[in-house]
Amino acid sequence: MAIRTILHYPDPRLRQKAQPIDQITPELQRLIDDMAETMYAAPGVGLAATQLGEPYRIFIIDVANEDEPSNLMVFVNPEITRREGDVLGPEGCLSFPGVSEDIKRAENVTVRALDRSGKPFEISADGLLAVAIQHETDHLDGVLMIDRMGMLKKRIVQRKMQKRHSATAD
Template sequence: MATLEIRKYPDEVLKKKAELVNDIDGDLQKFIDNMIETMYNSNGIGLAAPQVGVSKRVIIVDTSPRQENQSLIVLINPEIINSEGEVLSEEGCLSLPGFITRLKRNERVFVKGLDRKGKPIEIEATGLLARALQHEIDHLDGILLIDRISPLKRELFRRKYLKAKK
């Protein structure tokens, strides 16, 4: 396995809608293993393929360090099929290091997709898992955390972030 480079804002791959996965083969399995290693090495609880430069609809989520009775989830071509409620909570992103904001997300989500073997899977999630699934699926649609904040906060972030990068 190998640790992959996490792409950071304003990398263009983060703004593109990811492509559907059509072939679940050995190359995809190796890529998923590398994503898992990268997420754990970065102390993340989720990672989407575009965050490591691959525009494919693949996410991994593991909230077990912060939420009991959870384990690693691999989803291929995930989509939110239903959602309920609303909750405000803090959120960060590996592609926006050091940036944390409070965001409204759905309290409960119903997600369907394929597991890493290509079998259909449906997940009903609340709490941190629901938030993480929504966050990672946003990445597949080219939506970043900063796209969900007010235009004023976004501009302040952009200026501060780009200045710090220089």
């Protein structure tokens, strides 16, 4: 396992659509392990393969509280099949360090996916898990949280991230 570099906005690779996974390979299992180590080290509650520059339709989520045991969930080729209700709440992203903005999401979702061994599953979720599923699915489609912000907030975040990018590029 290895901690990988998380891509930060405005890296154009974050806009690439992920490709479906045809089979679970040892390389994919290694990627999942690296994603978990990277997410926990960040620390975050979710991470899409595209955030590591890997073009695969896979993300991981762990929304367990700090006082609870880890509950890592792996979603391969996820598809949201139901969205219900609306919720507006603060959202952050490992590709937007230091940014937290209110984002409108569906309150409840149902998602179908494969687990890390390739077994199909379906879950319905609400709360933080529902938000994380939608956020990570967006990543796989090349959609970023900044795309869900109003024009003013979008400009502020773009400036902040450009400034950060310039500072780290020097």
